Amino acid sequence: MAFSSFAEFLAMGGHAPYVWSAWGVTALLILATVWHARVEQRQLLNGLKRRARREHARSTGGAQAPLNAARFTSVEGETRNDA
Amino acid sequence: MWAFINKLRSPKWFYAISAKLQPFFWVAAAALILAGTVWGLAFAPADYQQGNSFRIIYVHVPAAFLAQSIFVSMAISGLVYMVWKIKVADMAATVMAPLGAAMTFVALFSGAVWGVPTWGTWWMWDARLTAMLILLFLYLGVIALRGAFTSRDSASRAASVLAMVGVINIPIIKYSVDWWYTLHQPATFTVTGRAAMPMEMWVPLLIMVLGFYSFFIALTLMRTRSEILRREGTKRWVQDLVTGQPEEKR
Numbered sequence: 001m002a003f004s005s006f007a008e009f010l011a012m013g014g015h016a017p018y019v020w021s022a023w024g025v026t027a028l029l030i031l032a033t034v035w036h037a038r039v040e041q042r043q044l045l046n047g048l049k050r051r052a053r054r055e056h057a058r059s060t061g062g063a064q065a066p067l068n069a070a071r072f073t074s075v076e077g078e079t080r081n082d083a
Numbered sequence: 084m085w086a087f088i089n090k091l092r093s094p095k096w097f098y099a100i101s102a103k104l105q106p107f108f109w110v111a112a113a114a115l116i117l118a119g120t121v122w123g124l125a126f127a128p129a130d131y132q133q134g135n136s137f138r139i140i141y142v143h144v145p146a147a148f149l150a151q152s153i154f155v156s157m158a159i160s161g162l163v164y165m166v167w168k169i170k171v172a173d174m175a176a177t178v179m180a181p182l183g184a185a186m187t188f189v190a191l192f193s194g195a196v197w198g199v200p201t202w203g204t205w206w207m208w209d210a211r212l213t214a215m216l217i218l219l220f221l222y223l224g225v226i227a228l229r230g231a232f233t234s235r236d237s238a239s240r241a242a243s244v245l246a247m248v249g250v251i252n253i254p255i256i257k258y259s260v261d262w263w264y265t266l267h268q269p270a271t272f273t274v275t276g277r278a279a280m281p282m283e284m285w286v287p288l289l290i291m292v293l294g295f296y297s298f299f300i301a302l303t304l305m306r307t308r309s310e311i312l313r314r315e316g317t318k319r320w321v322q323d324l325v326t327g328q329p330e331e332k333r
Contacts, residue, residue: 022193
């Protein structure tokens, strides 16, 4: 151990701003990269799954309604359940 | 040998094999980086001249190594794509560029921060510093070039050519400290000869470097898989994969 206390470790012998900013930026970028890769993978897989489901529904003759036939209810529409 | 190369051409094969390889590199990366961090930050002795600011070396050097290695990998992938038309190589090159740019930025930033207490300046137009800045611009250029074409093949070829031409910058970075010895210190690691620092400082650095390389491999495998999904999403095997049975679910 190069330091005798945790406070001393944080102080880095007076070089705290330099050491911690360099390490902080590195850690942040690496974690952000991993997070981005995970989000990217999940989104792509979900997108492909959604499209496969849609295509499947279309090919089986609409056992499941295709997306373009979905009904949307506008705020001032006829079906107001929230009022 | 040819059978192996032909397999390499197939994104499907790559998708399967990378799924098996990926976990090892993630575990290695996490373990090595964690060990190197604890060792480098808390246990390695302070430098007798630089005090504790020298601990920046444990992020600076691995990042600088990756910054250069990733560019070389990108150029090689570009060459492989241009010569053999192996699509997976181009996909790998695509996903390498942002990580390379990030690592170049880390190397530049940590170097600048380190320079303040050590050299008394955060920047100088020193040969190595300038060459690293050019490397960052080359990465950004490769990324921008890919986005500038509507045809994927044109984009891939343009990016490959820029990577192959730009790789000339790598030996310039490497030898800059010997050719124009101005500010930056010479290499810490040498293939021949002994390390330029005591063992208890050098070992954690080696661990960090290996950890960063594992991280690069793990992330490249993972993101190349995503890139395969992005580009080959309409192919039959991908659709079979996402709709059901096979082994890959994540």
